[in-house]
Amino acid sequence: MLSAIFLGKETQTVARPANSQSNSTEVPEVVITRLPQYIRVLNSLLDAGVDVISSQQLGEQLQVTPAQIRKDLSYLGRFGKQGRGYNVSYLxxxxxxxxxxxxxxxxxxxxxxxxxxAILSYPGFVPEGFEIVAAFETDAAIVGQTISGLRIQPIEELDRTVTRQNISIGIIAVPSAVAQKVVRRLTECGIKAILNYAPVYPQVPPQVKVRNVDPVLSLQSMTYYLVN
Amino acid sequence: MLSAIFLGKETQTVARPANSQSNSTEVPEVVITRLPQYIRVLNSLLDAGVDVISSQQLGEQLQVTPAQIRKDLSYLGRFGKQGRGYNVSYLxxxxxxxxxxxxxxxxxxxxxxxxxxAILSYPGFVPEGFEIVAAFETDAAIVGQTISGLRIQPIEELDRTVTRQNISIGIIAVPSAVAQKVVRRLTECGIKAILNYAPVYPQVPPQVKVRNVDPVLSLQSMTYYLVN
DNA sequence: GCTTGTGAAGACCTTCACAGCA
DNA sequence: TGCTGTGAAGGTCTTCACAAGC
Incomplete structure (x- = not known):
């Protein structure tokens, strides 16, 4: 019986602000975080056979104001047609x-x-183009096992495998106590994007992006509204 | 072999803005989402035997400016002592x-x-005071089974069980297609806080809080920085 | 001297409102 | 007429900077 999960603060997780040095021409990070949501809705519209959609209609589906959608898109280009709206497939x-x-x-x-x-067996990544092609452990009892079709490697092979398999993204699912150390190893391999499931917010060099998956934090911030 | 996961957009997180009607005296939602992080660091400081900490030092641990910490706390009360800092345990x-x-x-x-x-067997909730005391399914093949010590109930028993067991929080782990329907059922039972693992952002009445756990969205927003 | 708590300033993000165009 | 793209306005959040107090 295998399984898989995750979280988003935004949610959170939210993720940390992290607007390092913002050229006035840079796309705000919050805009970037909304784009995958736009894409998701556009995909479902495509499936439903919708050809064209206005920012008004798109906004209703996303619970976002039409102005926000237009503004967001304006950072990236000009995708619509006045009087008509946006071609779903093109956008x-x-x-x-x-x-x-x-x-x-x-x-x-x-x-x-x-x-x-659980992450290894989570079926949501591959259809979106994210494939876990290597997995690492320190525990000698686990190293060498084959899990979900993947041979578990010792952490020492990280650097070599990342290079050889052209790995760009790391997922961290280690105990809090060692998460920071693992983050450093990953960044030293040249990894620039990390999805962190450990309940700590690790420090990274400014050019590395981290997203934290932390359902406990999400619960803990909701209870405020239950008692207030 | 059981397992468990989650995410944080929020990141994350992140969670939707959702500042409905803000009295000028209301605590900003983003402040509320930071408090659990503060608590986590304070707990680890307690374990380390630290008695007093300044906003400066706390900020270093949290990667947040000292001013932000002081400002956040000032929305909630006055917890520090000038010249000294904050008593860790008290704060x-x-x-x-x-x-x-x-x-x-x-x-x-x-x-x-x-x-x-995976969520049922995730060991991170109970130590933080969140206990899953009921689980519901529509699939008749699963209803009636005992999983992680819990008898799986038919969804029809939701209302009665929520009342009887004094349940305040719902976790959603159903397919996207039915997530919105489940959210409505939960809100109709009086549930005011929902942790949603389905890859959709459901609509809820304004007094209901939702946090979305969505690692795929997190990955999809990081790739922007890998190609740009 | 050192650090908090907080008005004020500044940065950032969202919303408005309309010119421009189909 | 209908809708986009966008400067400008408005609002929210963050940072500054300093008075107050230990």
Whole structure:
């Protein structure tokens, strides 16, 4: 019986602000975080056979103001037609291109405990173009096992495998106590994007992006509204 | 082999803005989402035997400016002493009180597929005071089974169980297609806080809080920075 | 001297409102 | 007429900077 999960603060997780040095021409990070949501809705509209949609209609589906959608898109180009709206297929294609979602990404997992195994068997990544092609552990009892079709490697092979398999993204599922150390190892391999399931916010060099998946934090911030 | 996961957009997180009608005296939602992080660091400081900490030092641990910490706390009260800083134990206690974390919360899970089972066996909730005390399914093949010590109930029993077991929080782990329907059922039972693992942003009445756990969105927003 | 708490300033993000165009 | 794209306005959040107090 295998399984898999995750979270988003935004949610959160939210993710940290992290607007390092913002050239006036830079796209705000919050805009970037909304684009995948736009794409998701556009995909479902495509499936429903919708050809054209206005910012008004799109906004209703996304629970966002039409002005926000138009403004967001205006940072990236001019995709609509006055008097008509946006061609669903064209807009989806353009946004995927901009986000780099028109290709596959190789991902590695560090930490193959209970949580790591759930991530390995989570079926939501591959259809979106994210494939976990390597998994690492320190526990000698786990190294060498084959889990979800993947041979678990010792952490020492990280550097070599990341290079050889052209891995750009790391997923961390190790205990809090070692998360920071793992983050450093990943960044030293040249990894620039990390999805962190450990309940700590690790420090990274400014050019590295981290997104934290932390359902406990999400619960803990909601209870405020239950008692107030 | 069971397992468990989650995410944080929020990141994350992130979560939707959702500043409905803000009295000038209301605590900003983004402040509320930071408090659990503060508490986490304070707890680890307590374990380390630290008695007093300044906003400067706390800020270093959290990667946040000292001014932000002081400002955040000032929305909630006056917890520090000039010239000294904050008493770690006192501040942690006060913040937990404010967030309603000085008590246990009963939680129900809807959806006991692969993902739901991972959530059921996730060991991170109970130590923080969140206990999944009921689980619901529509699939007749799963209803009646006992998983992680919990008898899986038919969805029809939701209302009665929520009332009887005093459940305040719902976790959703159903397919996207039915997530909105489940959200409505939960809100009709009086549930005011929902942790949503389905890859859709459901609509809720304004007094209901939702946090979305969505690692795919997190990955999809990071790739932008890998290609740009 | 050192650090908090907080008005004020500044940065950032969202919304408005309309010119421009189909 | 209908809708986009966008400067400008408005609002929210963050940072500054300093008075107050230990």
């Amino acid at each position: 989806a294609t353009e946004l995927k291109q901009i986000l780099g979602l028109n290709r596959r990404w190789n991902v590695c997992l560090v930490g193959v405990g209970r949580l790591g195994r | 942690a206690t006060e913040l937990k009180q404010i967030l309603g974390l000085n008590r246990r919360w009963n939680v129900c899970l809807v959806g006991v597929g692969r993902l739901g089972r």
